[in-house]
Every structure is written in C-alpha cells, then in structure tokens.
Amino acid sequence: MTSADERELRTASRRLALQFALIIVGLFVALGVVVFSVVAAGQAEAARKVLADASMVDSPHDAPRNLLVTAVGPDGSRESSPDLPEGLPDEQALAQVEQNGGSVSGEVEADGRRYLVETDVRNGRVVQIAYGLGEQQEELARLLVALVASGVIATVAAALVGLFLARRSIRPLADALSLQRRFVADAGHELRTPLTLLSTRAQLLRRHVVSTDADEEVRTGLDEIVDDSRALTEIVQDLLTAADPRQTAEAVEVDLAELAGAVARAAEGRAEERDVTIDVSPEPGSLVTGAPVSLRRMIVALIDNALDHARSHISVTVGPHRDSVLLTVQDDGPGFSEGVEDRAFDRFASARDAQTAEPHGRHYGLGLALVAEVVSRHHGTVDASNRPEGGAVVTVRLPKRQ
Template sequence: MSAGPDRVMLARARRIMALQTAAAITVSLLVLGALVLIVVTYSQNAAARTLLRETAASADDVKDPAPGVWIFVQDAAGTVEATEDAPRGLPDRDALDRVRAGGAAETVRIGGREGGYLALTRRRGARVVQVVMSRHEQHDERERLLGALAVGELIGLLVALLSAALLARRATAPLAEALARQRHFVADASHELRTPLTQLHTRAQLLQMDLRAGAGLADVTTDVDHLVTGTRHLGEVVEDLLLSSQLGRRDDVRVPVDLATVAAEVLAEQTDRAGAQRVELTLLAGAADTFVVLGHRAALRRVLTALLDNALSHTPSGGHVSVELGTAGAAVAVVVRDDGTGFDPADTERLFARFARGGHGDHRRFGLGLALAKEVITGHGGTIDAWGRPGQGAAFTIHLPSANRDEQ
C-alpha cells in the first residue's frame, strides 16, 4: 500500500491547523487593534471637550487661542467678535442665538469631512462665548493609527501563517512518525510472514494427507518435525517484527547487561541445533575482563541470537562457529565468526538492509535479522561490521560502549 494517502492526510491536517492557528492570531490582532482605536478615539474626544471647557471658562478675549482653536464672543447687542483667520462658515450663529436667547450651553459637531469641528457655546455674564476646535489633526492621527494597525495586521498575518505552519509541522511530526512506523511494520509483517505461513500450511496439508492415507510413524514424524521447525522460524520472525516496532519508541531506562552471560545463554539455546548440524560452538571470553554495557537485555540478546542463527544457517557439517568477547579501549567487542560459505565483500553493506538477499549467485536471504541487529546496536551507541569471503566464512564484529568506560 502506498504511503501517498498518509502524506495527503498529513498535509491536509497541517493546512487546517495552520489556517486555524493563523485565523485565531489574526482575530486576536484585529480585536486588539479595535480596542486601541476605541481607546484613542475616546481619549481624543475627552481631551477635546476638556480643552473647549477650559478655554470657554478662561478666555477674556478672542486673541491667541490654542492652535486649531477659535473663539467667538457675541455681546448683548448681537455683535460677534471673532479670532482672526477663522475658517469660513464659523461661528455657528444658530447656537449663539439659542444660548443668547436663554438656552442651555451646548456642544455640537460642525461638518463631517476629515474630522470637522467641535463647538462649545455657553453664556458668560452678558456675553455668549463659542469655542470651536478643529478635529482635523485628531482625524489625521486616527488615519495614521489605522494605517499602522493595517500594516501591523498584515505583518502579523504573515508571521502567524509562517509560525502556524511551523507549529503544525512540529505538531504532526509524531503522527507522521507513528503512521510511517505502522506502515513499515505492516509491510514488514506482510513480507516476512507470507513465506513461513505458506510453508506451515503446506506442511500441515501434507501431514493431513499422510494421516488420511495411513502413513507410517516415520513419515508422520518427519512431517511433525517440519511443522515444529516451521513454527520455530515463524516465532523468530514474529519476534523480529515486534522488536522492529519497538525500536523507535524505547524510552525505558537502560540497565547494565553482561554480554558474556547473554552470549553463554544464547549458545546454550543453540547447542542442540549445532549438534544436529554437527557444527562446533565455542565461546571465547577472558575471565578477567568485564563485558558489561548499558542497554536493553532483550534487544541485545536478540542481536546475538540473530548473528548466531545466521552463522549456523551458513556453516556446513563439520564447521565451527565461535563467539569471541574482548575489550578495545572503552568499548566491549563481540565477534561472531564462522568458517561457512561466507559472502561476497561487495554485499557487505547490503547485508544490513531489510529483506536483503545475497548477490553473485548467493541465494541466501537475510530478512529482518541483520537489519534489526544494526538498528539495535546503533541505538545503543555502538557499531557493527561484517567481513566475509566466499568459501572462507564470515565474521560480524560489534563494538558497544563499556558501562565502565568512565573508570578507564
């Protein structure tokens, strides 16, 4: 199954997350900008009314008002004295006449384009005073503020989109990794289980046919032996697959592992198989040396099992397989060596690929074992190398950091 649908789904999820996050940030900026504009407008209006009241209360004549302010005084006879250079259309004579006739003081807006004017008309003794203030400067200030807010909103939108895209990618990275691991595991399982299951089914059919045909005990025993061997191989494949699915998410604390003990256990498990194949097994480990590393015992045990299984699978009757442990500076070295069929040096790197097969006429199949061995060793901060020659055997060398390296 192609990984295309996963990529499409993740891309769609990232776009949705990015757009939603960017929209939330943009709306927040809009609300903030609106609040700033409201506060500024309110402050301007309050300042304008305060200036008009103070000027109207303290002005003795129409000369020298504040910039942008004009004063108009109407006496009892109705004559109006005005500040020089007053804008055309001022004063508001209707307001002057209403207050002069006994009306209450009033504040009115005059004009609407580009801010207009704000006028306060009130009585002072026998006279009526009208103070008019231009709102043009305040209007221009609001225009500049709106422009700045618009530019800030645009920049904020771009930053929000970029930040949201980055956050969405980071947020979906674990999901992408999980999907990739799941798809990888399914592909591995499908590939690895197909052959052993087919073999088991075939051998079960043969056993069924023999039993129905009244076959002798020897024939049935052979079929049962084949079934047992097949189930063992199937169990090893399942163990490899489970280990493969866990490698990417091992976060448990590592513990000291004695590789000499693990190697001895693995060799003990393979003794019967080696005896049946007439292959000699040897464990070489210096008694005075320490072969303790920090790691996951089950994973390291599986590595040694895979290497020993590989060696026994390609060592003919009368051959020899050894596991040699030693130290190299601050590292523990483990060498699994056999004098079997070996392999072409050109295939060295390919041996650790999943489902690798030998080349140049070598039909051996390495499956997941060696690939997982490299993943485990690399995950433990070590290295694994292979050496081989056709007909001269093979050797796999592991170097892992010693648990006692700080003391060396």
C-alpha cells in the first residue's frame, strides 16, 4: 500500500470515527433530555404533593420546617414564618384570594431562589404556603453536569473505539482498492506501449506512402489508423483516470457537435458493412466543459450501441437547449426491452433484445454503463426510451459552457 493509500485509509477511518462519535452524541443528548425531563417532572410532582399534604396548615406555628406560611385574618392581622426571604409573601396572590376567594398557585422568585406558592382560604383566613425549590434545582444542576461529563467521556471513548474498528474494517477494502489500482496502472502501461509502437509505425508508413504514388484509399486508411491509434491511447489514459478517483482530467471547452461529427465519420466504415446510414444534425453553440477524451468515448459508446441494433438508419442530433446541450442518438432497431428505465445503464445489463437475424457478436452490457459514468462525471443526465414509430432513443443532457 502506497503512502497515498495510507493517507486515504487514515482519512476514511477518521471520518467513520467522527460519524460514530456524532451518533453517540446524538443518542446521549436524546437520553439526557429524557432523563432530565423525567427527573424534573418527578420533582415538580413531589413539590405539588408536599403542598397538597399541607392542606390543613393554616398557621405558621403548625407548618413543617420546609414550608413558609403567611396567614391573613379577617381583620387584616398577619402571621408569617420567621426569616421570610425578600419577595415573599406574594402580595398579589394574597390580595386576589382575599378579594375573589378560590385558590391561586404559581412559582415566585425570592432572594434568587424559586418557590412553589399556593394561596387559598382556610378556616376563614387567607393562607399562603411556599415550598422552596432550591434543593431540586441543585439536584437538577448536578444531574446536568453528570450527564454532560458522561457524554463527553462516552464521545471520546466512542471516537477512539470507532477509529480502531474503522481502520480494521476498512483496511481489507483499502488493500483491495490498492491492488485494483496497481492492476489498472500495470494494464494501462502494458497497453500504452504497443499502442505507441502501433502509432509510430503507422506514422512512418504514412510518410513512406505519401512520398510514393500510393492509392488515395490507402492514404486515407493510414490516416484513419493513425487517428484511431491516437484515440486508443487517449482512451486508455481516460480509463486510468476514471479508475482512480484521485486523478482528474483537465476540463476544457469542447464543441460537442463537432466531436459527434468526428466520431460519426470514424464509424462510417463499420456502418457501411451493416448497410446502416448515420446522419448527424449539429447546431452551433453546442459548447460544454469537460474532458474531450471522455466525451469522445461517450459518443463512441452511444453510436456503437446504436450500430449493434439499428436496421438501416441512425440519427445523431446535437444542439443547445436553454442552459444545457442535448445529444440525442436514435436508431430504427427493436428498441429497449420493457422496464429499461430501471436497468438500461447498469453494467452487464442487456437493455435490448438482440437481433437474431444478424448477430454482431456478444454484447457485454458495458456501453451504456460507461456512458452513464462519463455523464455523471460531467454533471449531466442521461435517459433512454423507445420511439413511437419503433427504435431506441438515448438522450444526454450536459451543462452548457457559460
């Protein structure tokens, strides 16, 4: 495994560990909210029960030590528990009950502490009982600190455990990817060498033929061999780039209409062998941003797919449409099988029924999958459908160069 692969492994492990830690944090937050809410509700219920149990208290002398009582007689005389904090009694509640009767409950803050206060009429006197919530608030504060501390500890532990498990889980996959990249690189190197030799020999042969009185058809054929060998070399490099996501091809301005015309001209020989005509309808302004080799490979795959199934005619149209460029390839073949939208662009999927009358070799179901891959890398979309009059239509939509 190379140093770059090791860096990728470490980065992926950290991401998984971070995600695992975030999940633990989310679970702890949810659990903490539930626990805190349950404890707070229980304390509030306990405070209300204490006040309910003190329903017979109507004098400060009869009150337990944890209750503060204020009693107002009919003549306005008042008795209060000693050392009432500032803010008690709740004069507004006393006046309301004294005037309207009934009972008033609520919380009052006095000297920075919260009190649960209930005011009602008992034995002809207005009695107000206050229960301090300070201890409950302190318990809730201690619970909150404990939850936060345990959450931090659990998060750190989860991150460390997640990092360890992630590295152990990802390493086999990283080793497999590294082996795949080495295989692709080795295969690319082995392919580039004979392709370079083929291109060199073809160029030498072309120079020799140009200097002689050779037939024009031979010269044209040699020119096409040189162009095809160069295109094959570029395709190999593009495949290497696609196989390793760490590599990126340089994006340049590409005239998709011109590129489609060049690919169609290169396919004319194969089309003539099958008595198929290829018509190209280019429109100006069909400029996109991308890798020319990848886009050429995409168009080659589309035309090859159409040639494999067309009976007599293939139509290629390229033109701008709003903020996109549309490339449409149509043929008059049997069309796509039913349910094509679900699997037309899957690898090794046979999206169309083969023409048994004139088989053209085995189909591996990779052409449209490669098209979808190239389109995705160029931030476009592709879809397949059938023509009403018969035949298939593949439409590629790529962002227009701004």
